[in-house]
Amino acid sequence: MDILSLGEKIKKLRKEKNMTLKELAGDRITAAQISHIERDKSHTSHELLDYLSQKLEVSVDYLLETKEMQSRRITDNLILQSEIHIKRGELEKAEELINEILNICKNYNLIDNYAKCNFLLGTINIKKEDYNLVVGNLEKALYYFIKDNDKENIFRCYLNIGKVYIQEAFFKGAITHLGFAEDLLTEGQIGDMDIHKDLYSNLAYSYMKLNDSEKSLYYINKISDIEMQNNIKDEIDMLLLKANNFLKVGKYDDSKECFKRALELLEEEENKSGIANVYLRISDIYKNLGNIDKVLEYSQKAYDINKNSEDKITIKSLSKIVDAYIENKDFEEAKKYCKVALALAIKSKNKCNEYKALKLYSKIHKAQNENTSAIEYLYKCANIVSELGDTKTLAELYIELGELYSNISKEKELEYYHKGVALYKNLEII
Structure with a gap:
């Protein structure tokens, strides 16, 4: 991956062939002239280049390739390799390669490839969450x-920054960046219809989360208006967006109908993750309706479909199951599923999921008026969250600890309230 001058190339090739300066010079030029060329101290004619290329068994084009041209060719190839690593899930290899490319791009002012590398690093970190x-x-x-x-x-x-903000529940920021992306569509710069749909669905979801159903439905209709061949995935996405909007505005029957149709299509596609997600959304509908048995039924379905996995859907399913059992005051069953959630988190070494499982244990003990045990679990939660550096969640835990201490120790109650408030102030939340 060396980037060499003309002289450096000639010297490297000569050394590889175990040739002396005199042997390379032959009867064409002197050894001293070859030495000057190798040190980039003199220029060469086209005829001499032709002679040297034959002696060194390379093309004239190779010898004439400048450092800038080499850096472009090398970085283009390495970017392609890093993209392959990303597709294979070899994120560490991809990241290591990209950092090499970035150094070359800096040295040779390759702005476009420097930008592409940063975009790829963003892609890697999205996969790493x-x-x-x-x-x-x-x-x-x-x-x-x-x-x-x-x-x-x-x-x-702009589109991907918007998606990241959606993951972080910062929907106003998401809409701002997605809006910038939409401006480019308006200018007619992007022709890919799938990209249009991706943008509109994320805008629809963000507006739904901000309780702006009118705007959300506007973007859903824009998706419908796109003239393209319909397929099952498009229909499922549309149904889920509509179902979520209906759920948000309290139209539970309409929401159930959309979820039901989406479920039928997902079952045809044998999309397990998609089916599990729909079950979880249906459980949300029943929670809003106050039907805990149905919440439990659909949360259990979501878990059963996905239980061999260790992903977010599985943990979310278990959380909903535990919440439902707490609501029904069946604390032994709640603890049983907590144990499963904790075991999965420890097995996958996922500290965030471990925190969530311990938090559920605390919730169970709190519901049983066992505040001392609830506090012990919250302490464990606080230690994990502190390690993860999640200041906002840590502040929430301190406030919750203050509430739990209210009937045990006024001193401790005030201590943790102060800690929580101090962190909120640092975050400029209050």
């Missing part, structure tokens, strides 16, 4: 894509 790093990567990529006037990749950056 490290959303703080993602936004930094994408914003850096965005800066250089704008300098290079690369409209399509500017769009992709």
Whole structure:
């Protein structure tokens, strides 16, 4: 992966062939002239280049390739390799390769490839769910894509930043960045209809989360208006968006109908994760209706479909099951599923899920008026959250500890309230 000058190339090739300066010079030129060429101290004619290429068994084009041309070719190839690593899930290899490419891009001012590398780092961190790093990567990529006037990749950056903000439940920020992406569509810069639909569905979801059903339905209708061949995935996405909107505005029967139709299509596709997600949303409908038995039924269905996995859906299913059993005051069953959630978290070494499982244990003990045990679990939660660096969640835990201490120790109650409030102030929440 060396980037060499003409002289350096000639010297390297000569050494590889175990040739002396005199042997390479032959009767064409002197050894001293070859030495000068190798040290880039003199220029060569086309005829001499032709002679040297034959002696060294390479093309003239190879010898004439400048450092800038080499850096472009090398980084293009390495970017392709890193994309393959990402597709295979070999994220560490991809990241290591991208950092090498970034150094070359800096040295040779390859703005476009520098931007692409930062975009790929963002993609890697999305897969790692490290959303703080993602936004930094994408914003850096965005800066250089704008300098290079690369409209399509500017769009992709805005779209992906919007998606990250959705993951972090920062829906206003998501709408701002998705709106920038939509402006590029309005200018007619992006022609891919699938990308249009991706943008509109994320806008619809964000507006739904902000309780703006009118705007949400507006973007759902924009998806419907796109002239493209319909397929099952599109229909499922549409039904789920409509179902979520109906659920948000309290139209539970309409929501159930949309979920039911989506479920039928997902079952045809044998999409287990999709089916589990729909079951969880149906359980939300029944929770709003106060039907805990149905909440339990659909949460259990979601868990049964996905229980061999260790992903978010499984943990979410278990959480809903535990909540339902707590609601029904069946604390032994609740503890049984807590144990499963904790075992899964420990097995996958997922500290975030371990915190969630311990939090459920605390919730059970609190519901049983066993505040001392509830406090012990919250202490464990606080230790994990502190390690993870999640200040907002830590503040919430301190406030909850203060509430639990209210009937045990006024001193401790005030201590934890103060701790929670101090963290909120640091975060500028209050």
